Amino acid sequence: MTQDPNARAQIEPTEVGANAAETGDRQLTAEGSPETPDAYGSHEISIQDLDFATLAEQGHTATKLDPLAPAVLSVDNLKMYFPVKSSGVVRRTIGHVQAVDGISFEVPKGGSLGLVGESGCGKSTTGRLITRLYKPTGGSMMFQGHDLAKLSSREMKPLRRDVQMIFQDPYTSLNPRHTVGTIVGAALEVHKIVPKNKVLPRVQELLEIVGLNPEHYNRYPNEFSGGQRQRIGIARALTLNPKVLVADEPVSALDVSIQAQVVNLLQDIQTEFDVSFLFIAHDLAIVRHFCPEVAVMYLGKIVEIGDRETIYGRPHHPYTQALLSAVPDVKQAAIGGRRERIRLEGDVPSPINPPSGCRFRTRCQFAQEICAKVEPPLLQIGPRHKAACHFAGELGSHPATPVTTQLLGVDDQGSPVAGATPTNTQLTIPGYEETWYDLKTKQTTGG
Ligand SMILES: Nc1ncnc2c1ncn2[C@@H]1O[C@H](COP(=O)(O)OP(=O)(O)OP(=O)(O)O)[C@@H](O)[C@H]1O
Ligand code: SF4
Ligand SMILES: [Mg+2]
Numbered sequence: 001m002t003q004d005p006n007a008r009a010q011i012e013p014t015e016v017g018a019n020a021a022e023t024g025d026r027q028l029t030a031e032g033s034p035e036t037p038d039a040y041g042s043h044e045i046s047i048q049d050l051d052f053a054t055l056a057e058q059g060h061t062a063t064k065l066d067p068l069a070p071a072v073l074s075v076d077n078l079k080m081y082f083p084v085k086s087s088g089v090v091r092r093t094i095g096h097v098q099a100v101d102g103i104s105f106e107v108p109k110g111g112s113l114g115l116v117g118e119s120g121c122g123k124s125t126t127g128r129l130i131t132r133l134y135k136p137t138g139g140s141m142m143f144q145g146h147d148l149a150k151l152s153s154r155e156m157k158p159l160r161r162d163v164q165m166i167f168q169d170p171y172t173s174l175n176p177r178h179t180v181g182t183i184v185g186a187a188l189e190v191h192k193i194v195p196k197n198k199v200l201p202r203v204q205e206l207l208e209i210v211g212l213n214p215e216h217y218n219r220y221p222n223e224f225s226g227g228q229r230q231r232i233g234i235a236r237a238l239t240l241n242p243k244v245l246v247a248d249e250p251v252s253a254l255d256v257s258i259q260a261q262v263v264n265l266l267q268d269i270q271t272e273f274d275v276s277f278l279f280i281a282h283d284l285a286i287v288r289h290f291c292p293e294v295a296v297m298y299l300g301k302i303v304e305i306g307d308r309e310t311i312y313g314r315p316h317h318p319y320t321q322a323l324l325s326a327v328p329d330v331k332q333a334a335i336g337g338r339r340e341r342i343r344l345e346g347d348v349p350s351p352i353n354p355p356s357g358c359r360f361r362t363r364c365q366f367a368q369e370i371c372a373k374v375e376p377p378l379l380q381i382g383p384r385h386k387a388a389c390h391f392a393g394e395l396g397s398h399p400a401t402p403v404t405t406q407l408l409g410v411d412d413q414g415s416p417v418a419g420a421t422p423t424n425t426q427l428t429i430p431g432y433e434e435t436w437y438d439l440k441t442k443q444t445t446g447g
Contacts, residue, residue, distance in 0.1 A: 075104055135149075143163065251286065345363055358388070
């Protein structure tokens with residue numbers, strides 16, 4: 001096909017799972033707009049000069065990594081391709097939006113994995129796949145011995161309570177015509193968790209847990225401020241005692257002074273409920289505070305994943321390095337250090353027709369011939385560190401020749417080497433091996 005599918009394509013509305021209505025992306029009327037004065041606005045204490053690193057040191061400590069924690073959710077080679085249809089009477093599929101294309105990761109029990117990346121890289125789609133608002137095109141999502149990717153809507157029903165979502169926008173994710181009591185209590189009734197006469201006391205208990213006045217269960221969402229509404233969303237997500245919470249940009253719609261309070265609340269909830277988080281955000285400072293482990297996405301792929309110290313301190317992928325260079329680092333500035341800003345040229349390519357080989361190559365300053373020919377595998381290069389780059393290395397120390405050739409059985413230009421046996425079969429497992437590929441010696445090594 002020579003025709004550009006973008007030109008007159010229409011993106012097919014997607015299959016949305018059975019509980020879309022109950023989790024609710026609903027439209028609010030004008031009265032629910034952020035400008036509306038409300039009953040709670042003045043009760044929110046504003047934290048001036050917010051800096052999450054300082055906040056962490058002042059007692060609300062960032063969650064620690066437990067390297068021995070088992071995985072509560074294991075995602076392997078997960079894909080979501082949205083069909084693109086031609087216009088006209090007979091609407092044929094003329095391409096696919098490769099929103100998520102073969103990602104693998106684990107969410108540790110009681111831990112939080114952060115998912116970061118530019119707009120449109122597939123973060124929300126990943127969250128919606130895990131909560132099965134979308135049925136994946138391929139891959140697996142193992143949770144308590146079940147592959148969530150393969151279950152029918154009916155088979156999913158008992159598991160939906162275990163994997164819940166907190167949405168980005170507290171203004172649109174709550175039905176303005178329902179009282180807080182109805183919103184928070186709905187799932188209790190649907191899943192028959194408690195007898196009918198116990199629903200209200202449980203709702204009030206949950207409101208108290210998230211810092212709301214339990215007596216305000218009969219108020220409507222527009223009577224609350226943004227931060228308070230997000231607390232309602234959190235209470236709703238907690239109703240069924242979930243094991244995994246997908247928080248999709250949970251604080252980015254909030255005023256900066258309220259963000260810290262909601263993040264602190266999520267931390268308290270994590271400890272109290274022993275819940276694991278997939279925490280989606282574009283604010284790298286908040287992710288550093290909340291998540292001991294971080295995955296960086298670019299155009300539907302995970303390009304780097306690892307523990308917080310490694311990703312923030314010694315990133316090896318040029319995209320992560322560019323993203324981090326844009327974050328003002330308060331601590332570094334205090335000791336006189338300044339990170340040089342790396343400017344990314346050009347736009348993010350279309351996920352309908354992504355670049356061959358490495359998807360980042362059209363914007364990467366280190367790209368060479370091999371990058372267009374061969375896709376770099378997400379290679380484990382440290383005890384808890386993986387990067388997908390033929391020239392993976394610390395900023396200023398990227399190797400001159402590709403580090404992946406002998407694993408992939410190709411030469412430095414990416415052409416197959418006759419007789420070479422690729423040994424890359426184990427390179428994209430969801431978690432971490434006890435051995436990894438040492439970039440200096442190009443040998444497998446162990447801790
Ligand atoms: N329902 C859908 N149908 C078709 N394409 C979709 C659908 N949802 C998302 N996409 C496309 O998939 C890609 C990934 O979108 P997604 O919303 O997951 O990105 P994101 O990383 O969450 O971005 P943002 O930071 O802006 O929220 C985008 O190109 C988007 O246009
Ligand atoms: S594989 Fe090549 S294009 Fe991709 S990030 Fe590495 S150097 Fe850049
Ligand atoms: Mg999103």
